Amino acid sequence: MVKKLVEDKIKLGVCYYPEHWSEELWEDDYRRMKELGFTYVRMGEFAWTIFEPEEGVFSFELFDRAVAKAHEYGLKVIMGTPTATPPAWLTHKYPEVLNVTQDGISYQHGARRHYNYNSETYQRLSSIIVTKMVKHYKDHPAIVGWQIDNELNCEMDVFYSEADHKAFREWAKAKYETLDNLNQAWGTVFWNQTYTSWDQVYLTRKTVPNSPNPHHMLDEKRFISDSTISFAKVQADILRKHAPDQWVTTNGMFNHLDNHKMTNELLDFFAYDSYPNFGRVIEDKSEKPLRDRKWSWNLSIVRSISPNFAIFEQQSGPGGWVTRMEQPSPKPGQLRLWTYQSIAHGADMVMYFRWRTATKGTEIYWHGINDYHNLPNRRVKEVDKVSKEIQLIGEKIAGSSYKAEVALVTSYDNEWDGEFDKWYGPYASKSKDAWIKAFQYNHVPADAVYLRNETTINELKKYKVLIYPHPAILTKQQAELFKEYVKEGGKIIFGCRSGYKDETGQTYMKAFPGYLADLVGVTVEDFTRVAPFEEVPSINFKGENVLEANDFNEILHLQSDDVEVIGTYSNAYFEGKPALVKRNYGLGSSYYFGGVFNLEQASLLLKEFELNNYQDQFELPEEIELAIRHNDGIEYTFLLNYSERPQEIIVKKEFRNILTGNIVTNKHTLNPYDVLVLES
Template sequence: MRADRPEGPDRRIHFGGDYYPEQWPEEVWAEDVQLMKEAGVTLVTAGVFAWARVEPRPGEWDFGWFDRVMDNLAQAGLRVCLATMTASPPPWLSRMHPEILPETEDGRRKWPGGRQHYCPSSPVYRQYATRLVEQVATRYAQHPALEVWHVGNEYGCHIRQCFCDVSAADFRRWLAERYGTVDVLNEAWSTAFWSQRYDSFEEVLPPRLAPTFANPSQQLDYLRFSDDALRQCYLAELAVLRRLTPDTRVTTNLMAHHKPVDAFEWARHQDVMSLDFYQDPYDPDEHLRAAFNFDLMRSALGGQPWMLLEQAPSAVNWRPRNSPKPPGAMRLWSWQAVAQGADAIMYFQWRQSLGGAEKFHSAMLPHGGTDTRAFREVSELGREFASVPEIAGTRSRAETALLTDWNSWWALELDSHPSTALDQALINRAHHRPLFDAGVACDILPPSSELAGYKLVVVPNLYLLRADDARRLARYVEDGGQLLVSFFSGIVDERDRVHPGGYPAPLRQLLGLRVEEFWPLDEGVRVPVEGVASAGPELEPGTEGDLWSEAVELEGAEAVAVFGSGELVGRPAVTRHQYGSGTAWYVGTRLGHTAMRGLLDHVRQAAGVDPVLPGLPSGVQATVREDDEHSFLFLLNHGDDSAVVALPEPMSDRLSPGSGAVTSVSLPPRGVAVMER
């Protein structure tokens, strides 16, 4: 495996974008390479949608044109993130084998004409895909431009689940491997309910459209199976690449906090994590969504630098209204990715398409050519990244961990629950934002992780909690850790069966409480939450909770806040429990941001977790990346006003050479500074 940190002249922040020479006449290619060099491009992604061009007919190969593309890039000193070309099957494949086409839960077939028109379980698709990968890897294994392999593309973007007969057979095979016997399956799925007992695996179907609520355990397993089916496509291609190019790194581009694809499971099979992230310029809090996703990518492979493989230079084409990024936003958001661990900043796409569904999606080189704001901003950013190659390979260190779990996410958002308004992504970000705003570094991990090195662990929601993970949390607190858990956690096991013993059974002793009843709040309803004098953090007058409430009975914990009115008036809303040498906190409602920030500030201070810089101005992000030789402090102003940041010691701004050492930094709106001790 290639090292994740390059040395010598190869140490740099890679910069570039998706390159589609097949969309253009060959005489344009020389201009592409010339302008890439002018823009500071060092790496391009190529071949993503080239299958129909390199295999125009079954088994007939035409790589000559792509050879010239690779050679042109290599001669210019550019590197290639080389796609396996399998993301969109050519029309001839679905004409010959219509059985590869996916079906929806109500039996409708999805047809060619877009992309990703394949059933993930299809052995025919995998056969043709791996045959193509064999050709590509054999041909370019030793090519001097090859930097990293890019397998598939945005798995689960358009086809998240398939319900066809091929998938049904694959699901039955998967269940037989998971449960062994149908009796074990019946127990796991609670099939005594509604006369659903199976006599053999052959009777089991995917959770297709049914008259009423489907079996939740069946739905959960189908979500697991669907993720695994997508991953099996990836692993089939990976096996070819490992055999033919064992020393070349492999990645695939995940989408932002993408529910169908378990990032932690996929990370186990990648050499470097890659993310596609498209900010919405209309959303003033978009940097907060980015912050969560960037921390997730950095954490998924133990803090290793990752790749922002796709973002938009300006506008996208697929939202109802597509605003361009205002001046400075593209630079700010790109540097945010670097500040949170990225060693490659890439775009979709290099040259803006003239036709097709993405012709109005922005590009590094727009329709208007080089005399455009987008090209000027991109080129300037390329020069900035080239000026600080030492950042590549440095890492961040966190004393706080936020736990999330895809299995729990899948189970939480199924139907027939106390409330279907719970949104795991929003709940996660509501707990991540107070840490981000305070300037606290945070790793995002699965609950199976080793927690001993963290001073504070935050659990936004683990509705599904395995018994061994619950014991791990208890040991963490018993050994002196500070743990904060929020509502509706520890309710069911991995089969989506309620833990016996009263809610939240696996956490009752740790939290020192029992939840007697859930009281979800109606849309728009808020309940006052009042602090208990001298018991904990002060809550501002007017603090409220929404979305959720619970009837909590104390079993050793103490209330630090109570509900101020309604059916639960006077009942605990926030609790604290000394357990062993540590403390476990519980939040039984969704607090507003200000109250949640105050609570988490109190808890992290008790844990001894300090921000990167104290007293950060509102809207300013501060992060650190370092190694044995360098320590970089990144300051980014996401606010609407200018800000002055006091530094703990004299530092130099690497983006303003010659400015000398300073003790404070002035940041305009969308301003960026990279300080080095």
């Protein structure tokens, strides 16, 4: 079942921490929130000690007043369960709840997310506080929903406490049933790692050399995800039992967590925390870096979890902790741009982080809409402008769907295994970035698809083209699914290092690309990495373009007469050998590339696929992102200018800009960081 946010119109809100501020400020804060057109206020997720100042003693007075005052101003409250930050009394009395490094060193109280999911003590105490809170607030007219914890697996996504080792042992027993099955799955016969007793089974620990068993490592990631979901389920079950009319979600998207599974099993919809400024400060020396525009792809992944979703933290100011992440302030227009970036990709609720910049603690430089002094500033004015626009268009856009003909495919197994396996993990990252840039700079809207055992042919048939760059782990079942997709008219492309591993991460005793060979019509006769000191081989693409073949080269052997060679190698010992092939299969076609994709290659292949880049409607410079949401036969085209310079666009037919009501046609100048939302 698809889990998505259901709103009758686009709504805005803000994150607020009443426990941080004098109560004298609350009324003025809420009044100004309402004047800005906000619907929601989110609170409570870091306030365990306020709710339970000592074990078994509960106090709701402060938040009762804060929620009541918000209700006076017609604001709806989203309450967070406070388990992301256990109280000092808890960690002092029960040190077993703390997380532990792989070296066995315990983390200490003083920051956040320093607990472990599998501590029975922490689960028990978390259950108590969540139960007390939901029973207290289940009938409050202001409270509409709950956020479980805060940013699960943020800051820390590996766990090695004694409780985790014990839980992993039980998890492995349940999965494999016998030690023989476990030893087979982990390939423990190699280096004499065979387990002869369950007591010998732990999460990975430091080894000499420091290279743990890769199949063990893959299962560790699966276990961490299951542990996280299990911890969230404890809370979700309590919330649903006592407050069935209030929705349940959680926020953030971090590593070693199957967010699709968690959402499908536990949540009403998924919520994301969007901070595009990260993209502006992370050093990126690649060709044509996307910077803040890269967040559009993050939002596409979120959309694969919930087609319509919420943003629980939308960046609204310069970001920084006292120890890291010194980010510049959003330039005039960028706060509005990033809000529409989220909405263009499926957000029907956007809440800004935060109302006012904290005056204390680690995040005193993580700025909100308001500064410390509470005086008017340009960020408040920009939010006000967005809010007024949203009130005009919100009913049109809410509930509409993002429109894409192409999807970039991945899987949690390959992402987690690729963290450790340097023979394809880094290539997957490079190729993914190349394709995302190709979509963005060629104005091709794209979706993300996470391949799962439950994935159906109907889910794939929504797309004309699927791109799965380097799926090392690929099962026979998945290969059959792709064959059916292509037979029915789809097009699919794979890159090097595809299809050679099973679900354990062990390699098949099959010619590469394993179960894909029948679909693509080739096997790999030879392969090599490109050494740093070597001249990079070239690819002759259709005799028209000469492309670099960086990083890795597979030399392909044709297994069928109907395979068309559309790219051959040159400038290498495998001169003239196939590098890129196409095979018609049923009504569709498959492509196999024996290398790692770059932007130029991906852009040329997009032209092969004849995808809609809306050239019949617009001429757009690369600096503009094009995104489409549609509903009841009406399309809403978002044009987003990520440049600090004006951009001239050509509009080839008449559209109405629903932000202003004006007709847009012919030449139009989009100002720096400006946005158009066009109705056709």
